[in-house]
Amino acid sequence: MLEDLLRKGLLGVLEKYGVFEEDVEIELEKPRDRSHGDLSTNLALVLGKRLGRKPRELAGEIAANLSLPHDVIESVEIAGPGFINFRIAREHQVALLLDVWNPAGALQKIRTAGNRRINVEFISANPTGPLNVVSARAGAFGMTMVRLLDAVGYDAHAEYYVNDAGRQVELLGQSLRARYLQLAGEDVEFPDEGYHGQYLETMAAELLDQDEAAIRAAAAAFNDESFQRVQAPAGSAEDWRKLPEEESVRCFSKYALMKILGWQRETCRRFGLRFDTWYFESELHETKRLERALDRLRKLEAVYEEDGAVWFKSTTHDDEKDRVLVRADGRPTYFLADIAYHFHKFQRGFEHAIDFWGPDHHGYIQRMQGAMTSLGIEDGWLEVQILQHVTFLEGGQPIKMSKRAGSFVTMDALIDEVGADVTKYIFLTRKPNSHLDFDLDLAKDQTEKNPVLKVKYAHARICSLLNEAAARGIEVGEPDAQALAHLGHEAEWALVAELIRLPRVIVSAAWSREPHRLAVYADEIAALYNEFYTKCKKMLEQPEDRRRSQLQLSLVTRHVIRVLLDLIGVEAPEKMEKRD
RNA sequence: GCGCCCGUAGCUCAGCUGGAUAGAGCAGCGGAUUUCUAAUCCGCAGGUCGCAGGUUCGAGUCCUGCCGGGCGUGCCA
Numbered sequence: 001m002l003e004d005l006l007r008k009g010l011l012g013v014l015e016k017y018g019v020f021e022e023d024v025e026i027e028l029e030k031p032r033d034r035s036h037g038d039l040s041t042n043l044a045l046v047l048g049k050r051l052g053r054k055p056r057e058l059a060g061e062i063a064a065n066l067s068l069p070h071d072v073i074e075s076v077e078i079a080g081p082g083f084i085n086f087r088i089a090r091e092h093q094v095a096l097l098l099d100v101w102n103p104a105g106a107l108q109k110i111r112t113a114g115n116r117r118i119n120v121e122f123i124s125a126n127p128t129g130p131l132n133v134v135s136a137r138a139g140a141f142g143m144t145m146v147r148l149l150d151a152v153g154y155d156a157h158a159e160y161y162v163n164d165a166g167r168q169v170e171l172l173g174q175s176l177r178a179r180y181l182q183l184a185g186e187d188v189e190f191p192d193e194g195y196h197g198q199y200l201e202t203m204a205a206e207l208l209d210q211d212e213a214a215i216r217a218a219a220a221a222f223n224d225e226s227f228q229r230v231q232a233p234a235g236s237a238e239d240w241r242k243l244p245e246e247e248s249v250r251c252f253s254k255y256a257l258m259k260i261l262g263w264q265r266e267t268c269r270r271f272g273l274r275f276d277t278w279y280f281e282s283e284l285h286e287t288k289r290l291e292r293a294l295d296r297l298r299k300l301e302a303v304y305e306e307d308g309a310v311w312f313k314s315t316t317h318d319d320e321k322d323r324v325l326v327r328a329d330g331r332p333t334y335f336l337a338d339i340a341y342h343f344h345k346f347q348r349g350f351e352h353a354i355d356f357w358g359p360d361h362h363g364y365i366q367r368m369q370g371a372m373t374s375l376g377i378e379d380g381w382l383e384v385q386i387l388q389h390v391t392f393l394e395g396g397q398p399i400k401m402s403k404r405a406g407s408f409v410t411m412d413a414l415i416d417e418v419g420a421d422v423t424k425y426i427f428l429t430r431k432p433n434s435h436l437d438f439d440l441d442l443a444k445d446q447t448e449k450n451p452v453l454k455v456k457y458a459h460a461r462i463c464s465l466l467n468e469a470a471a472r473g474i475e476v477g478e479p480d481a482q483a484l485a486h487l488g489h490e491a492e493w494a495l496v497a498e499l500i501r502l503p504r505v506i507v508s509a510a511w512s513r514e515p516h517r518l519a520v521y522a523d524e525i526a527a528l529y530n531e532f533y534t535k536c537k538k539m540l541e542q543p544e545d546r547r548r549s550q551l552q553l554s555l556v557t558r559h560v561i562r563v564l565l566d567l568i569g570v571e572a573p574e575k576m577e578k579r580d
Numbered sequence: 581g582c583g584c585c586c587g588u589a590g591c592u593c594a595g596c597u598g599g600a601u602a603g604a605g606c607a608g609c610g611g612a613u614u615u616c617u618a619a620u621c622c623g624c625a626g627g628u629c630g631c632a633g634g635u636u637c638g639a640g641u642c643c644u645g646c647c648g649g650g651c652g653u654g655c656c657a
Contacts, residue, residue: 030596042638045638048637079600081600082637167657168657309655323655324655325655327655328655329655331655333655334657359584359650361652362584362585362651363584363651365584386584388586388650388651389585389651429594430593433585442592449619453619457617457619457620460617461617517596520593523594523605534618537615537616538616539616576619
């Protein structure tokens, strides 16, 4: 590595000052301003005080004593208050560029995670209605995180947790049953906290009109590996109606669950989300995992009983108060189910787990991680990333969303109106812990102004250029050092300098859990390519050497854009519709 | 009250984990097209990085305190 070479060289000089490897961290970074070279270190500034020297003087001495291979480092300069700036020799930059292109090159070397198994859980929305737009941000982030982790060598596993047990699902069944009975002409009250969404009325009407046909259709749509857990209840809706209320509600619940999970899964597919596992809460109950987790906590003396309830000592983990695991009436809380779920996740052999949660759950992190620690799991095993709220604006006004009240923008509507690619890209241009305003009008009406199109266009433009070259019988060939030595224009080198950052960008996005860096970087690449493209007009009419180098540079640029768009989950089109 | 997140150009947001003159897109103004896609490029204008201290060679970035906005603080899920 280039950085290692520089570090070694610098350390060699520093020994003369009695400074050794363990004394100082040598930072090397790419200066913002290109005239400051390709890499820069603040070493002399950091050491100035410690050695009682003026930084600039010290920098001069260090630079003078450095011996670096000329074919790698072209020049070393002192600038500003004492920065040491390195200019990378062009032939070495070409070597780095080829390393990005080469399948066995830089993108292989960053796969350092040793194939360790890592679980990434995201969305995990309640199965009580169609996915709404809030899940779109989680989906975009989670899926890209999975791909990023794979890119740095993890064996990453995408997971969706389905809360198919408990109060919410019961309410769902009650709501559907009430709608059904109402449509059948019975005078029944709608449950107080029931789900008012239009989709339940539609579902009830379908059931009333088609009954067994509707059930068969729903079940057929479900005939799938990932969803074998959900079975259609026996009989027809007409039969369910006549059952005792509790039993009846259960049937309607199951049916609604089946339908809604089908929608959710289909929406995920449309959005390009692929989950390796849909984990059902009901399985936890069936396999007695709540009891088992509770037993273990008991043995480890992390729980106690009071007021008839069972409490977890989360105050020992800096939580404000202890939390109930089993209510006085014997019913387990959601918290206990979650503990059991994550404990099982650990037992399934994942060395690390990342959960993406909404901001309304941040108060939950402390106790959840505390519970994991109490179970004897290593600190830090469960990592929680909070995705901040999205405010959707329409006509400049925020849209209020509530699933119970039934007023929300569905993810499907967003995909229909804005498009999956644009949506993903908008989410991935922002960092995860920022609140975000999503202007629907802007996204819908002015899509040509969206940055994702700039990147797509750059890709299509390169395809078009290479096609034209082929049509004219111009051979490009695989990028090679000899041809690329003929790069010359400033805009070309600026592009090269940016392209060779690809491996670092991927590593930093994966490590920091900030996939938005991919989008920001992609935008930069597109801008630099466009600049190069405009400034170096009529490439195909250039002398052969120049032309070849420019086309090969284009080829590498296209490759980099493809890698980025792949990670982001956005299509890289060969062609774009030309605007009038 | 306590906890977490946010506050950067008119708007939406970046700022590569403390670097050099704080950037992009959109909106505004002015230019560039005998072309391999103008969905582009070039230029101008636009800033007390919420405020005040502190840490140090150096702060949008770290610490403290305020101000403003959002969320959380259930034997809900």
